[in-house]
Amino acid sequence: MDAVTSRRFPALSGGLGGVLLPRLFQAGLVAWLVGTLTFVLTRTLPGDMAYRIAAGRYGHDMVNSAAAEAVRVELALDQPALLAYLNWLGDLLRLDLGNSLVSGEPVLHELSHQLGHSLGLAMVAVLLSLLLGPPLGLAAGLRPGGVLDRASEGLASLLRALPPFALGLLLILLFSVSLGWLPAAGHGRVAHFVLPALTLALALAAVSSRVARNAMVEVSGSAYYAFSRTKGLGERLSFLRHGLRNAAVPIVAYLGVQFVYLIEGVVVVETLFAWPGIGHSLVHAIVARDVPMIQGTALVMGLMFVALNTGVDLLCHGLDPRRRQS
Amino acid sequence: MSATTPFTAGRVGRRRLATRQRLGLGLLGLLLAIAWLTPWLHDADPARQQLTRILELPTLATPLGTDHLGRDLLARTAAALRLSLGMALLSVVSAAVPGILLGVIAGWRGGWVDRVLGSLADACLALPGLLLVLLLVAIAPGNFWALYVGIALVLWIEYFRVVRARTRVLVASPQLEASRLLGFGPGYLFRRHLWPELAPQVLTLAAFGAASAILAMAALGFVSVGLRPPTAELGLMMTELLPYYHEAPWAMAQPILVLCLLVLSLNLLAGRDPR
Numbered sequence: 001m002d003a004v005t006s007r008r009f010p011a012l013s014g015g016l017g018g019v020l021l022p023r024l025f026q027a028g029l030v031a032w033l034v035g036t037l038t039f040v041l042t043r044t045l046p047g048d049m050a051y052r053i054a055a056g057r058y059g060h061d062m063v064n065s066a067a068a069e070a071v072r073v074e075l076a077l078d079q080p081a082l083l084a085y086l087n088w089l090g091d092l093l094r095l096d097l098g099n100s101l102v103s104g105e106p107v108l109h110e111l112s113h114q115l116g117h118s119l120g121l122a123m124v125a126v127l128l129s130l131l132l133g134p135p136l137g138l139a140a141g142l143r144p145g146g147v148l149d150r151a152s153e154g155l156a157s158l159l160r161a162l163p164p165f166a167l168g169l170l171l172i173l174l175f176s177v178s179l180g181w182l183p184a185a186g187h188g189r190v191a192h193f194v195l196p197a198l199t200l201a202l203a204l205a206a207v208s209s210r211v212a213r214n215a216m217v218e219v220s221g222s223a224y225y226a227f228s229r230t231k232g233l234g235e236r237l238s239f240l241r242h243g244l245r246n247a248a249v250p251i252v253a254y255l256g257v258q259f260v261y262l263i264e265g266v267v268v269v270e271t272l273f274a275w276p277g278i279g280h281s282l283v284h285a286i287v288a289r290d291v292p293m294i295q296g297t298a299l300v301m302g303l304m305f306v307a308l309n310t311g312v313d314l315l316c317h318g319l320d321p322r323r324r325q326s
Numbered sequence: 327m328s329a330t331t332p333f334t335a336g337r338v339g340r341r342r343l344a345t346r347q348r349l350g351l352g353l354l355g356l357l358l359a360i361a362w363l364t365p366w367l368h369d370a371d372p373a374r375q376q377l378t379r380i381l382e383l384p385t386l387a388t389p390l391g392t393d394h395l396g397r398d399l400l401a402r403t404a405a406a407l408r409l410s411l412g413m414a415l416l417s418v419v420s421a422a423v424p425g426i427l428l429g430v431i432a433g434w435r436g437g438w439v440d441r442v443l444g445s446l447a448d449a450c451l452a453l454p455g456l457l458l459v460l461l462l463v464a465i466a467p468g469n470f471w472a473l474y475v476g477i478a479l480v481l482w483i484e485y486f487r488v489v490r491a492r493t494r495v496l497v498a499s500p501q502l503e504a505s506r507l508l509g510f511g512p513g514y515l516f517r518r519h520l521w522p523e524l525a526p527q528v529l530t531l532a533a534f535g536a537a538s539a540i541l542a543m544a545a546l547g548f549v550s551v552g553l554r555p556p557t558a559e560l561g562l563m564m565t566e567l568l569p570y571y572h573e574a575p576w577a578m579a580q581p582i583l584v585l586c587l588l589v590l591s592l593n594l595l596a597g598r599d600p601r
Contacts, residue, residue: 029452037461044465161590163541165548166582169564173571264456264545271549283549286464298461302453 019317023310030302035092038295039085052101052289097299098292100285107296111278115300117187118270118277122262124193125200126255133205134212134251141216141247142239152209159206164265168199168272185274196273200265204258211254215247222246249320256312263305278304343597350533350594357588361411364404372397372405372558381574393563393577394570403580405558410588413470413543414536417477422532425485430520432486433493440490447483455480459542460551468554477542481535488527496520533596537589544585560585 042049050072055063072078079087091098097107140149159167175195176184182194219225220243228238267279274280278297285293343351368389376396384391390400432443450458459476466472496502502519510518540560546552547561555562563581571578 026448026452029449033449033453033458034461037465041461041465157590157593160593161586163544163585163589165545165561166564166585169568169582177571260454263454267456267460268545268549282460283551286460286467286551289464294461294464298453298457301457305454305457306452 016314016317019313020310023306023313026309027303027306030306031092031299032089034295034298034302035089036085038291038298039088041294042088042291043081049291055101092295092299097296100293101288101290107292110281110293111296111300114276114278114281114297115304117275118266118279119304121193121196121200121270121275121277122266124197125204125265126262128197128201129204129208132201133208136205137209137212137251138216138244138247140209141213142220144213144217149213152213156206156210159202162203163268164199164203165268165272167203168195168269171195171199172272185272187273187275192273196269196275199269199273200262203265204261207258207261208251208254212247212251215250216243219243219246245319249316252312252315252319256309259305259308259312262308263301266301346594347597350591350597353587353591354595357407357584357591358411361404361407364400368398368400368404370398370401372401373556374398381570381577384576390580391574391577393567394574399577399580402558402563403584406560406563406581407584407588409553409557409559410540410543410585413474413477414539414592417474417481417539418532418535420474421478421481421535422485422528425482426489426524426528428482429486429489430493430516433490434497436494443486444490447486450479450483455538456542456545459546463546463551467551470553473543473546473552477539480542481539484531484535485528488531489524492524492527493520496523530596533592537592537596540585540588540592 048068050068051063054067054071058067095108097111099106100110103110136148136152140146140152143149162170172184172195175182183189183192184195186192225238225242228242229235233241263279266277267283269275270277270280271283278301281293282297282301284290285297370388374397376392379388379392379396380394382388382392382396388398388400390398390403393399393402428443432440453461458480459473462472462476462479463469496519499519502515505515505519543552543559544561544564547559547563548565550562550565553559553562555566560581564578567574567578567581
């Protein structure tokens with residue numbers, strides 16, 4: 001996407017526009033994809049959509065064919081497919097996401113609660129992973145092949161083989177069931193943050209530590225690093241002045257890839273720990289066939305992904321002057 | 327990237343595997359053997375319930391014990407392994423073939439073909455992979471094929487990108503230019519010049535892709551939006567056995583252990599840290 005946009009908008013490439021425009025385009029694509037897939041969902045689900053919405057609104061005991069008919073006319077569910085599709089996308093464009101079929105509340109209202117919880121969890125997890133992974137990786141990369149390097153490699157391989165839900169399960173069994181130190185599920189207190197955030201953070205750190213290690217090996221093998229040592233800078237100073245910033249570029253760039261993992265992890269980890277966030281709600285909505293909620297949650301998760309990646313792009317832009325010139 | 331090619335090419339046609347890759351291959355072979363030999367050696371129906379014999383410890387009749395519905399755990403674990411491996415193979419093959427083909431076309435032709443295919447790949451990646459799979463699965467709940475299409479749709483992009491980037495470099499190389507001027511057709515050029523260079527990277531991607539396909543299916547099974555009971559599926563087995571971790575820890579350990587070993591073997595086989 002980068003290449004295409006910079007070719008089409010030569011004036012913008014190189015500047016901030018070259019970073020932001022592709023992401024803006026991606027955000028639009030996410031909205032269209034989610035809207036289209038959920039529209040297909042409304043057309044293919046077995047049963048009568050009008051009945052289901054009426055049941056969501058008036059309660060399962062109060063539904064009759066008259067109520068369903070009223071809903072059908074009001075929401076224009078009897079339209080031909082193409083017209084209904086355009087209307088569906090139009091509603092999406094106006095951010096009219098409708099009401100949840102289960103709770104009857106407006107989807108936007110529910111989302112605003114959940115987004116805070118999910119973002120909180122994701123932020124704590126990313127910060128924790130940055131505290132665990134890169135420092136370990138940088139230390140390992142300073143002595144490639146050493147004890148620390150090999151130990152951290154073994155640990156990282158093991159952690160990468162453990163999917164987040166299995167890792168979370170094992171942490172629950174260890175810290176909540178056997179030791180009784182931390183609550184296994186729920187939310188509200190700080191203690192509730194520990195296990196879900198740790199689950200996500202360990203999995204993220206397993207990869208970021210290796211990325212940091214490889215980056216450090218590359219930096220410490222480079223000519224400018226050797227020169228900084230030759231001209232008389234101590235090991236500490238040359239690491240701080242020349243090593244850290246250069247090694248940071250791939251680590252930060254890789255964060256963008258890791259956000260895919262984070263969004264996926266949020267779905268299973270929130271479900272496992274009964275965390276009242278967006279991922280948990282998406283799974284619930286799919287199980288309950290609550291189409292407006294599916295659309296809303298998927299949309300917010302997709303846009304969150306785009307927003308996080310935009311942040312990474314901007315950070316790379318600031319960290320690496322080479323990007324600004326080319 | 328070329329400094330650490332995973333399958334160190336020796337002479338043409340012979341490749342030497344690194345130690346960790348041999349380890350992964352051995353582990354994978356063991357799991358394959360367990361998956362496909364079990365039905366021959368141990369004749370039990372993975373779905374047959376015996377409610378008088380629930381959560382039993384391993385015995386001779388049931389070598390790995392029974393689950394909360396009295397189903398034979400060895401038969402179930404083997405069936406789940408077959409399902410996971412089958413899904414992995416199917417989705418990797420059906421992601422790799424179009425991925426490589428389109429990658430070569432895009433890298434070779436360049437121009438608008440390249441731009442169209444590149445945008446298509448970007449569009450598939452606009453949503454995080456699992457989210458796309460989740461939405462497709464929501465359309466056809468509990469359907470193996472919806473799951474498979476979703477996973478393949480996410481996986482093909484990696485092949486496409488890697489193959490496209492490599493092809494672009496190779497097409498400009500003098501040896502390929504020479505072959506082309508000698509009048510060889512595209513089939514020969516692909517076999518002789520492109521494939522030997524692409525194969526090691528494609529194999530690494532295939533191993534990682536198989537691992538992600540297995541993890542995606544298990545994750546969806548675990549949050550109960552994937553395949554439906556009574557299918558023996560690793561993630562589903564974990565959710566089912568979770569309430570009994572206290573009475574039967576060995577039962578719940580089995581799907582977890584098998585899943586981890588499976589993913590570990592594939593990661594080892596891939597032979598390289600993710601970039």
